[in-house]
């Protein structure tokens with residue numbers, strides 16, 4: 309971020325953000341206030357590599373992958389823009405923005421308002437705020453700035469205390485990441501134990517660890533309105549079909565649990 313800031317100062321990025329086309333409504337795309345809870349929404353991620361798994365996929369054409377995701381029924385596309393650990397970039401976000409007209413999540417580790425302006429300047433509609441990485445004041449301040457810019461916020465949690473903090477920040481889209489970001493361990497059972505703590509009305513997102521339709525059914529049957537999937541999609545030869553399969557598995561599990 310510091311390197312980018314030296315190239316384009318905050319004033320310049322703000323100007324570009326304010327000139328960008330208005331943000332799309334990711335909250336509505338994920339179900340909105342009267343969430344259509346009979347349909348599991350999919351946030352499909354563009355992720356080349358990760359600290360836990362190393363190289364996952366070369367993704368030479370992120371725009372083409374995004375089109376497949378949208379055709380398969382993804383509601384939102386997550387684009388990892390962090391460069392050093394995930395081999396992503398804002399250029400990826402630009403090319404995906406030009407290719408699809410569904411909401412985009414700029415997936416990065418937001419620690420500074422500069423990144424929020426930058427996200428909007430590059431066409432993002434949703435940003436990620438990780439509760440564990442931010443103070444309550446930053447959560448409030450960054451959420452407010454995102455709202456001012458017309459964007460929504462996915463507030464990521466991993467513990468009951470973090471869910472309380474997300475709720476206190478009036479988060480409307482709350483994710484439970486089952487990957488522990490300190491150890492990188494994935495514990496899928498964590499979702500079921502935490503989802504009930506999320507306030508009614510919020511869109512509940514199960515993040516990480518989806519390998520197959522059974523994992524999707526597990527999350528959907530335990531209160532997920534949406535799933536965020538990276539590795540399973542980027543390493544699949546037919547991601548469009550995989551998303552459709554995940555949506556069907558989610559709808560069936562939701563029907564049973566209702």
Ligand SMILES: O=C(O)c1ccccc1NCC(=O)[C@H](O)[C@H](O)COP(=O)(O)O
Nearest residue numbers: 358359360489515516517518537538539
């Ligand atoms: O994926 C990682 O190894 C990772 C490590 C440290 C911080 C964040 C990390 N991932 C970000 C994510 O939250 C996932 O990319 C996302 O939930 C999708 O997960 P998956 O479907 O398991 O690829």
